[in-house]
Amino acid sequence: MRFDYVWLRDHCRSASCYNSKTHQRSLDTASVDLCIKPKTIHLDETTLFFTWSDGHVTRYDLKWLVKNSYEGQKQKVIQPRILWNAEIYQQAQVPSVDFQSFLETNEGLKKFLQNFLLYGIAFVENVPPTQEHTQKLAERISLIRETIYGRMWYFTSDFSRGDTAYTKLALDRHTDTTYFQEPCGIQVFHCLKHEGTGGRTLLVDGFYAAEQVLQKAPEEFELLSKVPLKHEYIEDTGQCRNHMIGIGPVLNIYPWNKELYLIRYNNYDRAVINTIPYDVVHRWYRAHRTLTAELRRPENEFWVKLKPGRVLFIDNWRVLHGRECFTGYRQLCGCYLTRDDVLNTARLLGLQA
Ligand SMILES: C[N+](C)(C)CCCC[C@H](N)C(=O)O
Numbered sequence: 284m285r286f287d288y289v290w291l292r293d294h295c296r297s298a299s300c301y302n303s304k305t306h307q308r309s310l311d312t313a314s315v316d317l318c319i320k321p322k323t324i325h326l327d328e329t330t331l332f333f334t335w336s337d338g339h340v341t342r343y344d345l346k347w348l349v350k351n352s353y354e355g356q357k358q359k360v361i362q363p364r365i366l367w368n369a370e371i372y373q374q375a376q377v378p379s380v381d382f383q384s385f386l387e388t389n390e391g392l393k394k395f396l397q398n399f400l401l402y403g404i405a406f407v408e409n410v411p412p413t414q415e416h417t418q419k420l421a422e423r424i425s426l427i428r429e430t431i432y433g434r435m436w437y438f439t440s441d442f443s444r445g446d447t448a449y450t451k452l453a454l455d456r457h458t459d460t461t462y463f464q465e466p467c468g469i470q471v472f473h474c475l476k477h478e479g480t481g482g483r484t485l486l487v488d489g490f491y492a493a494e495q496v497l498q499k500a501p502e503e504f505e506l507l508s509k510v511p512l513k514h515e516y517i518e519d520t521g522q523c524r525n526h527m528i529g530i531g532p533v534l535n536i537y538p539w540n541k542e543l544y545l546i547r548y549n550n551y552d553r554a555v556i557n558t559i560p561y562d563v564v565h566r567w568y569r570a571h572r573t574l575t576a577e578l579r580r581p582e583n584e585f586w587v588k589l590k591p592g593r594v595l596f597i598d599n600w601r602v603l604h605g606r607e608c609f610t611g612y613r614q615l616c617g618c619y620l621t622r623d624d625v626l627n628t629a630r631l632l633g634l635q636a
């Protein structure tokens with residue numbers, strides 16, 4: 284491990300530099316001389332001591348340094364996951380959590396969140412089929428993210444909004460709200476009614492597909508993670524007028540450990556490509572095709588029929604959803620959740636997130 288002297292001064296946990304009650308830094312980092320060097324360095328069994336030229340002493344527990352070093356972080360993931368195709372997911376026999384235990388016990392909630400974090404999807408069973416009960420579930424783990432679609436939404440094939448979701452047509456796999464600078468973190472679906480045929484939900488682990496691209500064509504994975512492009516939502520129907528634009532690459536990775544954290548994939552809502560130069564755009568289409576081929580492999584498709592009482596939570600930064608075309612009357616309700624607040628709940632229950 285290697286540590287920079289400014290870094291070592293900046294992270295001093297002495298009472299005058301750091302408030303351990305609020306967990307906030309009191310030291311003004313801008314007042315640290317960028318050429319700072321310790322006057323003396325001393326090491327005992329467990330601790331490293333630095334005395335700076337003004338006499339201030341900084342001490343570091345060696346274990347703390349190991350944990351917080353760049354070299355240490357590089358080997359770790361922020362969020363442990365189990366990547367899946369249909370077979371892996373089905374074999375895992377991930378249990379659903381019951382409505383009562385989800386709402387009333389920390390164990391139920393923790394079990395649910397653990398599965399959700401690992402697989403990017405999770406179900407709650409025996410939920411009374413109403414919008415109010417669905418909202419209760421949502422508010423147990425997070426804050427509802429209000430969007431142009433409302434807070435809790437309730438939709439059927441009435442084309443009340445200028446989007447294909449509000450029809451009976453099939454929808455190919457995609458993530459939602461790619462046209463937001465920060466796409467919604469979690470999507471909640473509860474089918475309250477369906478009298479008719481078809482309408483099954485398709486789920487595909489986008490990170491599993493991306494991992495296959497990384498193995499087969501690493502330069503294509505790299506391109507998809509480097510090249511930013513736009514997604515756009517233009518609505519002009521009746522009272523609803525909206526124009527949203529979101530910019531970012533298809534694959535978003537942390538640079539220090541190359542861990543994927545967000546896939547932005549929606550071929551319907553992808554805007555005109557004008558952010559990729561001529562000499563790159565063809566390679567980008569090739570890379571996009573490779574990813575699409577992985578996402579479309581039948582063995583990666585997990586199909587479920589949503590039923591009243593069974594609420595589905597989808598990690599919209601990871602798992603793509605779609606639907607089969609349908610006939611008859613079909614009513615879906617749900618909402619989006621803010622990702623920060625789901626992760627907050629998970630961390631407070633002791634989960635790594
Ligand atoms: C879920 N709800 C029906 C409210 C919204 C649908 C949004 C559909 C949009 N094309 C997208 O993929 O973001």
Ligand SMILES: O=C(O)CCC(=O)C(=O)O
Binds near residue numbers: 448459484604615
């Ligand atoms: O109707 C469905 O099952 C899902 C439609 C959809 O993709 C959405 O609402 O985001």
Ligand SMILES: [Fe+2]
Binds near residue numbers: 457604
């Ligand atoms: Fe969608």
